[in-house]
Amino acid sequence: MRTVSRWFQRNLIRIYAVIAFTYLLIPVGYTVAFSFNDGGRSNLIWKGFTFDNWMNPCGAPEVCTALSNSIKIGFLATLFSTILGTMIAFAIGRHKFRGRSTTNLLIFLPMATPEIVLGASMLSLFLTLKINPGFWPTVIAHVMFCISFVVVTVKARIASLDPRLEQAAMDLYANEVETFRRVTLPLVAPGIAGAALLAFSLSFDDFIITNFNSGTMTTFPKFVYVSAARGIPPQANVIGSAMFIIALAVVILGQIVGRKRAVK
Amino acid sequence: MSGISSARGDLRIDHVSKSYGDFTAVNDLSLTIPEGSFFALLGPSGCGKTTTLRMVAGLEEPTKGTISLGNTDITFTKPYQRPINTVFQNYALFPHLTIFENIAFGLRRRGIKDVKEQVEKALDLVELSHLSSRKPTQLSGGQQQRIALARAIVNRPALLLLDEPLGALDLKLRRQMQIELKWIQKEVGLTFVHVTHDQEEAMTMADTIAVMNEGEIEQLGSPADLYDNPKTAFVANFLGQSNLIKGTITGNDGDNHVVELFGQKISLAKNRSHAVDNSILAGIRPEKFRISRLATPTSGNILSGGKIEDVSYIGVSTQYQVLMPWGQELMVFEQNDDGVAPFNVGEDVNISWEAGFTFALRGDEDAEAGTEVNPEEIIEDDE
Numbered sequence: 001m002r003t004v005s006r007w008f009q010r011n012l013i014r015i016y017a018v019i020a021f022t023y024l025l026i027p028v029g030y031t032v033a034f035s036f037n038d039g040g041r042s043n044l045i046w047k048g049f050t051f052d053n054w055m056n057p058c059g060a061p062e063v064c065t066a067l068s069n070s071i072k073i074g075f076l077a078t079l080f081s082t083i084l085g086t087m088i089a090f091a092i093g094r095h096k097f098r099g100r101s102t103t104n105l106l107i108f109l110p111m112a113t114p115e116i117v118l119g120a121s122m123l124s125l126f127l128t129l130k131i132n133p134g135f136w137p138t139v140i141a142h143v144m145f146c147i148s149f150v151v152v153t154v155k156a157r158i159a160s161l162d163p164r165l166e167q168a169a170m171d172l173y174a175n176e177v178e179t180f181r182r183v184t185l186p187l188v189a190p191g192i193a194g195a196a197l198l199a200f201s202l203s204f205d206d207f208i209i210t211n212f213n214s215g216t217m218t219t220f221p222k223f224v225y226v227s228a229a230r231g232i233p234p235q236a237n238v239i240g241s242a243m244f245i246i247a248l249a250v251v252i253l254g255q256i257v258g259r260k261r262a263v264k
Numbered sequence: 265m266s267g268i269s270s271a272r273g274d275l276r277i278d279h280v281s282k283s284y285g286d287f288t289a290v291n292d293l294s295l296t297i298p299e300g301s302f303f304a305l306l307g308p309s310g311c312g313k314t315t316t317l318r319m320v321a322g323l324e325e326p327t328k329g330t331i332s333l334g335n336t337d338i339t340f341t342k343p344y345q346r347p348i349n350t351v352f353q354n355y356a357l358f359p360h361l362t363i364f365e366n367i368a369f370g371l372r373r374r375g376i377k378d379v380k381e382q383v384e385k386a387l388d389l390v391e392l393s394h395l396s397s398r399k400p401t402q403l404s405g406g407q408q409q410r411i412a413l414a415r416a417i418v419n420r421p422a423l424l425l426l427d428e429p430l431g432a433l434d435l436k437l438r439r440q441m442q443i444e445l446k447w448i449q450k451e452v453g454l455t456f457v458h459v460t461h462d463q464e465e466a467m468t469m470a471d472t473i474a475v476m477n478e479g480e481i482e483q484l485g486s487p488a489d490l491y492d493n494p495k496t497a498f499v500a501n502f503l504g505q506s507n508l509i510k511g512t513i514t515g516n517d518g519d520n521h522v523v524e525l526f527g528q529k530i531s532l533a534k535n536r537s538h539a540v541d542n543s544i545l546a547g548i549r550p551e552k553f554r555i556s557r558l559a560t561p562t563s564g565n566i567l568s569g570g571k572i573e574d575v576s577y578i579g580v581s582t583q584y585q586v587l588m589p590w591g592q593e594l595m596v597f598e599q600n601d602d603g604v605a606p607f608n609v610g611e612d613v614n615i616s617w618e619a620g621f622t623f624a625l626r627g628d629e630d631a632e633a634g635t636e637v638n639p640e641e642i643i644e645d646d647e
Binding site: 135164168175187 | 321322323344347348350353356358373374419
């Protein structure tokens with residue numbers, strides 16, 4: 001009896017970890033498993049194992065159009081929000097100017113505002129400006145809410161940067177531009193890369209704001225939402241699983257590269 | 265060569281002041297640092313020494329005054345235009361670059377294509393050639409310190425600034441690096457300007473020391489000058505320890521003053537007095553004192569009526585606190601080199617010293633100035 005309780009004590013954290021990870025990963029496991037379901041158009045009940053869905057990921061109508069829209073929007077939103085957000089982060093993190101604290105506060109505002117409100121007001125703004133909802137309004141809306149996250153992420157990295165490194169660069173004959181290019185940027189780069197990944201996943205994932213501003217254009221989340229009424233086709237699971245695997249691969253690759261660099 | 269000044273020569277700091285709002289960090293400082301010397305700026309935290317160094321490096325702009333190198337005014341030029349390099353307090357090695365690239369950084373920025381030979385020479389000088397492909401984080405503190413030095417020296421600057429370069433190292437390594445730095449300075453023949461709060465470090469390495477306090481220079485001279493003949497109570501107490509006794513000049517005897525210290529007459533060389541009138545603080549270093557039992561004959565200056573208050577045996581020497589009749593405790597260091605039995609607490613003794621070791625400060629000075637500084641507490645920089 002005592003040995004059992006002692007074993008329990010010693011392994012408590014492990015048991016807790018297993019339970020927590022199970023809870024976190026069950027939906028992912030479910031998604032991956034049902035991407036192999038021979039379920040036909042509605043993918044709710046397990047009917048048998050098949051590779052067909054993976055062989056033919058664009059099999060369901062519209063799914064690949066929606067996916068390619070999402071990727072295009074995600075790419076553009078990431079590009080613009082990362083560039084603009086990084087510039088804002090440097091301005092706030094490195095320079096003193098009038099209205100800096102106000103800017104800091106305003107940057108947080110989109111993150112604190114309910115998406116449903118943001119989406120609706122963006123739509124009314126576009127309509128007032130006589131711009132029809134569609135691809136570009138969606139991109140603009142995505143850039144708007146991604147910027148805040150980029151600023152916050154990059155700013156944290158800048159704050160952790162020792163200003164003496166830049167002084168050392170200047171001391172070693174690097175002018176302002178060279179100091180930024182050779183020292184500041186490489187050191188802040190991991191933060192910028194992290195911010196870009198975050199921006200992409202936020203944009204790719206977004207449903208509420210997209211739904212208001214995309215008009216008749218479908219994105220992947222919109223596609224899944226609409227088809228949920230009739231049963232989501234297994235191709236959605238295939239794409240979801242593939243996204244998960246790609247993301248996992250990126251993270252693992254990053255770890256390996258990071259470790260190799262440290263060892264070198 | 266993108267606009268880097270090729271100025272060489274003495275560094276001249278001319279009536280330079282630096283204020284931050286109401287706070288004056290450096291106050292009307294004038295200083296000439298001769299080319300090829302090892303110069304130390306010594307002072308406690310907040311005395312303005314780091315600010316002075318940063319103005320020379322170009323990282324701060326003076327509020328007033330000019331800084332020039334040889335005949336070139338560099339007061340407002342950018343750091344990257346000055347032929348001056350710095351070894352930063354925490355080394356500031358670039359963490360994303362290898363040791364080789366760290367050292368090559370300055371050469372590459374000056375447009376030098378073939379850096380390999382010079383970088384390898386610099387690595388050789390600090391004896392770390394085998395680490396050239398490592399990253400800074402994989403090096404120990406002492407190794408990082410040497411790389412920071414190599415990164416600066418490789419550029420052969422007209423002036424090398426060292427900002428508390430040994431502050432983060434442990435005592436043993438610090439001693440070793442002190443000797444090494446001095447050797448390297450001789451080897452490369454560059455002008456070194458060294459900022460430190462550690463008087464021992466300054467005295468070990470520098471040819472000339474400027475002692476700074478509250479934004480001004482208290483005294484400038486060779487280590488021996490400053491130690492043997494300090495001009496102010498701050499210098500007397502900050503560099504080593506001093507016994508400062510209130511007294512009055514009562515007469516003259518050839519080249520000497522006759523000084524009365526609480527009723528006892530001693531002799532003071534006139535050229536060792538920095539007093540402005542008859543009221544003085546007579547100064548004697550603790551190791552200059554000799555203690556003797558009442559019966560023992562003594563020569564030189566003598567103060568009688570002492571009583572041993574405390575004895576601390578510390579190996580090479582024994583430290584005594586001797587209570588004098590006027591209530592002051594004097595500090596005495598006796599070498600443990602002869603057969604005389606150590607004195608015991610409570611013994612009545614006389615104190616004597618060679619008259620020539622006496623120095624004198626202005627009588628209105630605070631005898632405690634500079635004593636309250638604990639170097640271990642102020643390792644962090646004083647920007």
